[in-house]
Amino acid sequence: MSDLLEALLGDLRAEGDQLWSAVAGLDAEAWATPTPAPGWSVATQVAHLAWTDEVAALAARSGTPEGKAAWDDVVLAAIGDPEGFVDTSAHEAARLTPQALLARWGTAREALTTALREVPAGEKMPWFGPPMSPTSMGTARFMETWAHALDVYDALVPLGLATRPEPSDRIRHVAHLGVRTRDFSYSVHAEQPPAEQFRVQLVSPSGETWAWGPEEATQTVTGSAYDFCLLVTQRVHRDDTDLVATGADAEHWLTIAQAFAGPAGPGRETR
Template sequence: MRAAVASLDEAGWRTATPAEGWDVATTVAHLLWTDEVAVLAAGSLTDEGKQAWDAVVLDAIADPTGFVDTEALRIGKEAPEALLSRWDAARPALTDALRAYPDGLKMPWFGPPMAPTSMATARYMETWAHALDVYDAIGARPEVTDRIRHVAHIGVRTRNFAYANNGLEAPGEEFRVELTAPSGATWTWGPEDASQKVTGSAYDFCQPGHPAGAP
């Protein structure tokens, strides 16, 4: 995605995406902001770091439903060069922060605390989902590789959370997911004899809006 947006002119950056009210610049702003905030969360183990993280949390508490959009729209007004510069700095900074985070501890986040590995998977998933919006907006196609297994995995793992997030009780029975990877490999989760089963293309499963984990 980075290469796709880097070649855009100003008009390209201001192209509307399928996400209502967001253009390409807003989408990149959201991704870089979330990476930056995740770095702050990882740094919250120190007194100074905790103050910085607490300030973000207080802003979120003040506007729980609009906070994320507000930040994306605000930062998205910056020049494309500035957005790319911040994004290029945020990605390696987050990688370093996650690698340095103490083993066995979970990071604070806006929802439940997250292990560094879970945060890495979540960031990959969100980058993938928002990138698809950008590709749709500019008429391009993403490179589809087996790296989307991370996206499929979090879709399966958060099945119960998806039910809870919609005020529903998750079924108690086990379920099975069988997906065909871009390489042709088969990825599976859950017991083979489960009565509830999802099968199909991993790429299709990883599309935004898919009812992940709700067989």
């Protein structure tokens, strides 16, 4: 296992622990609090993370006969309901008691970490899109954990049931994924991505500068890394960020960017 994967798994654990602390002491009524995602409560958000961690662990273990059979069952379920099986799974798990749901998520988190560590070096694991390396899967799980946690905080903080954590430099994983998925964002909208690479230069929560792409690029994006991460996870409207795009292509990308798999989401309304 690489040092990069181990560091990533540490960040994933820290992000999950932060959310765990926010919800562990809530009663059933608080778990039913609606979040900004239409139709999703706090319980649905955590249930989705638990289910996806479980499925990712199955994918990581698909190299064994037992693991392949379990993964094939998941794929068949997805084929049977391609538009709704993810939401259905989240809503089903959300019916558990808070204690049972937390226990399930805790087991899933541990299983995922173990499974990713055990993937043989150089091998990739299947997923619903292209196969992924353990590091890529860990990055995707971090992104989802961070983004769904934001929805939970948005629901609980106004009620005085939680405090919003300060942004940390762990969000570099989300920013990196947001940059890497540029062309995917275009494909989701049936558009051809620009041939030219963009320069993305962001300021981290700690004040560091993070940069991707050639310095000489004519299409650029600059601004807050936190705002960029909110945007590519569709947790904020483009107009409510401090991001500055130079070039029409870069500006258009910021209106369609998404770091998550699946169809384009509706995004958020402007504040």
